[in-house]
Amino acid sequence: MKYVWLIVFFPFLGFLINGFLSKFFNKKVVAFIAASAIGLAFLCGLVTLVKLLAYPPEARSIEITFYSWIKAGGFNIEAGFLIDPLTMVMVLVVSGVSFLIHIYAGEYMEEDPGYVRFFVYLNLFVSMMLTLVMANNFLLMFVGWEGVGLCSYLLIGFWFEKDSASNAGKKAFIVNRIGDFGFLIAMFIIATTFHTLNFKVVFEKAPQMFQVGSGLITAATLLLFVGATGKSAQIPLYVWLPDAMEGPTPVSALIHAATMVTAGVYMMARCSVLYALAPFSLGVVAVIGCLTAVYAASMALVQVDMKRVLAYSTISQIGYMVLGCGVGAFAAGIFHLMTHAFFKALLFLCAGSVSHALAGELDIRKMGNLHKKMPITHITFLSATLAISGIIPFAGFFSKDEVLFETFMSHHNVLYILGLIGALMTAFYMFRLYFIAFRGESHVEPELEKHIHEPSWRMALPLCVLGVLSLIGGWIQLPFFHNLKILGGFLSPVFHHAHEISKMEEASVSVWLEGALMTLSLIVAGLGILIAYKFYIKNPELPKRLGEKFAGLYKLLFNKYYVDEIYQMVVVKPLYNLSEILSIAVDQAVIDGSVNGTGRSLMGVGGVLRRTTTGYVQFYGLVMFLGAVILLLWNLF
């Protein structure tokens, strides 16, 4: 267990080697170093998992501290890692998916002049992400939290010559900073209350010091959730994620689908004890999560850029994870996080594969009938689409169903129904994407049509692995049978305290109810697929007519409810104008005005001074200094 630091160290080493020594390597070596750094991290993660499993379940929470990082008075931060089942799930998902994406990117970015820079950032990202999930205290987690934000900023703006890319990067960083503002203040509250930021100590002390519903904990958890809305792109801070698609596609797959954006969900799961103490916060979390799930799905219905559809879908799916946390089913949230990492990363990689074949084209109106020429991409895309739509036995079915089931069981009926509507829309927009891009008639420009090809094995292999995982990834947590809930069982010691506080018993549910709800989910998903089929295969003219009939609604959805414009008008512009007014009215007029009034009369003196001093610096200085020296000597003797 002592060597867990290697998990973070290898990616960081890759970052250093490629960052400083890349001029000695060719591209192949750079990609090899970058990918193997992640591969080694993944292996170390596996070894750690095996070692952790050797402990009895109650003892599977091991803290390893390295050094005293910040010490000021009684406030002391011991930097270290916390190894428990939750951490392990995250470490394996992050390093595993990252490894596959690194292999993929080695080929995908081949032609890019910024090849080295890309892998340098990517490795730095993985080391930061792993720091985030392994940290033993809030502050170190915050290092990873901001660190991944930085890499996201750098990678979204990777093609910085494009204004849209550099704008998107900046937007992502600043919007995330608004979330971090909440995170910071939550940390202040926790630090002043518990005199430490160490996870174990805080979570142990909290239930002893506070009653359920305490105001302080409610404030802290709500503020932490503000941080989560930033990083995990929830209402109202989701606006940066769609723009983040300006980054290279592997980045979208890794950072903006599989790993970083789920950090908020991980953070809430980590703080499950605090959330359990604050039922009000949990309610807020559940509502925001559910609203985001539906709201983002509605925007995905009409987008025409493949990556944008996937971006809104990501926001929506994270909404489900947040909903899971909000109803107290943290394990379900993490489960969905994991399956989502598989199928959403895969969807993005497939999008990359398509755009690779179509010379960068991402507009789905210029695709169609790709399934013949790109069989591997097609079949893996279909696997991921079935998974996200929630079709049995694909991974997404089990995880999304568990979230919805838990929502139902905690008597959030409205949220449950909204969740089902979201699921309907999910199945619809995903199959809309699938039918338009891979089936139907081809709208590819004839020039490009000839060049459509499958990618080489380096890109195809990750697709296939993730395709299989999208199918079987959910099987580690099967419904009905208690002892088949492997993931839940593994995670249960982590959430044990939270469940105790909120008195969530392992409710014995009738199999019939569970089965009925499951069937309902399946019917809803099937309905979504059926409508998509009607719209885009059977009757391709129908969507157009509908769009014309409900032009207003269509425009509203297509323009993303004009939220970007509203933010610009209500927040950004006024603040900027305020600065200009302050600069002119206060700084220049009031303060400098009064200073200059005094100063102007002395300007003449300044002019004189200038003439007398220029060129005589030594003299001037010498006189001053000699004076002081003479005084000293005069007194010594």
Next chain:
Amino acid sequence: MHETNFPILSIIIFFPIIGILLIAFTERKDGYLQKWIAFWTTLIDFIISLPLFFAFKNVADFQFVEKVNWIPSLGISYHVGVDGISLLLVLLTTFLCPICIAACWKDIQDKVKEFLIAFLFLEVSMIGVFCALDLFLFYIFWELMLVPMFLLILVWGAPARRVYASVKFFLYTMAGSMMMLVGILVLYFYHGKVTGDYTFDLLKMFQLKLPFRYEFWLFLAFGIAFAIKVPMFPFHTWLPDAHTEAPTIGSVILAGVLLKMGTYGFVRFNLSLFPHATMYFMEFMGILAVIGIIYGAFMCLVQKDLKRLIAYSSVSHLGFVMLGVFALNVQGLTGGMIQMINHGLSTGALFLLVGMIYERRHTRLIAEFGGLAKCLPLYATFFMIVTLSSIGLPGLNGFIGEFLIMLGAFKAKWWLGVLAASGVILAAWYMLWMYQRVMFGKVVHEVNLKLKDLVAREVWILVPLIIFIVWIGVHPNTFLSKMEPSIKNIVSKYEKIKISEGNTKINILKNLKGERS
């Protein structure tokens, strides 16, 4: 008190004089000989100052103390020493000076001799200010420092507005210094009257118990002088002008060291000499500090000149320092102290970077750039790291300071901590926007395509700064541990006052009224 026989502090303070003499007696020519002399002088001075750090014992007392009677009849002595508060500032000064000399290698071609003499002279007075333990000596160094800085702006500044800027700088600071001089004299005579011992010795002053009325006015007399120097809102408008017109290294020294004298002065004098008045003004100063943070950040948003933008960001950052200092708890003060160092490093580096691009393009207007990351990748990388340090990215130095400051402020007055945290968002906004406009996008101006990336000299100027930016971010305890005892010493005084007086504010108000009547 740890008296040592070896006068190490005096050597550090006065060593640059040797350089001044050598330069004064050399022939003019192209000036590179003088630059080498100045460089080695400052570098050796830095090396001499290093043992201070390693020999420093982690206790609250003043160390390496030297005391020689100077004018005994007036109670003036040559008394120097360092403690946890001043140690790092002395080292920061000696560290930045050789970097500055290396940075002016190409920049200064006119009147090189005079320039270097003025600069070395400045170094003497700066180190002197941080070491002086005698009020008279302190005042002399404080005033001496003004002269070379004034000349740096006036003679070597940008021609357009240098007279305006230098006079503004001079008058602002002089106005403050006058108040301080009066304050010093009042302290002197009061001490003489009460104890019969007419002395300027700071350590003896520390023992003095002043009536609140005295504390109140003396706090203001010293406080205004220091607030101008910091500069705190609303005394800040000299700073953007001085920075913009000063030559590169003038800005570096101004931001890196000179501004710290204001914050240092608050900690050394106001906090230690006038504790009750400090408690009384605590909230007021905290509010001013937060206004500085947010106001400075807003100003940054609308600046068109890189140097002015960084100057205003200094106002914002120094607001953080002041907020930490007036949190009056260990976290706040520690954060404030380390943030002084951080600001010296990262803002110093920013000014150096702007100077480097100015040497190439002879403009600092943001609109003249764009797309530089393409032509100057190395430059862009350094600029990025320093920008991140400046906006407080965890893992780099700025975060350590800002976090401790905000935590301290939150402890003292929670709403101050919350307001200060909003400055973190604004900082990301103005810095990244600036970075974007300079570095990203397409190259709009053809001239920029021909710019050359950093040369070895420039890289070696920046690397030492980057090393410390990372070091403080990753292992701040190296430095925090040095200041901890001194800071605890100050804070314990305030904790005692809090305990003994219970509800301080009411008591103080009673005192104030009682004494006046």
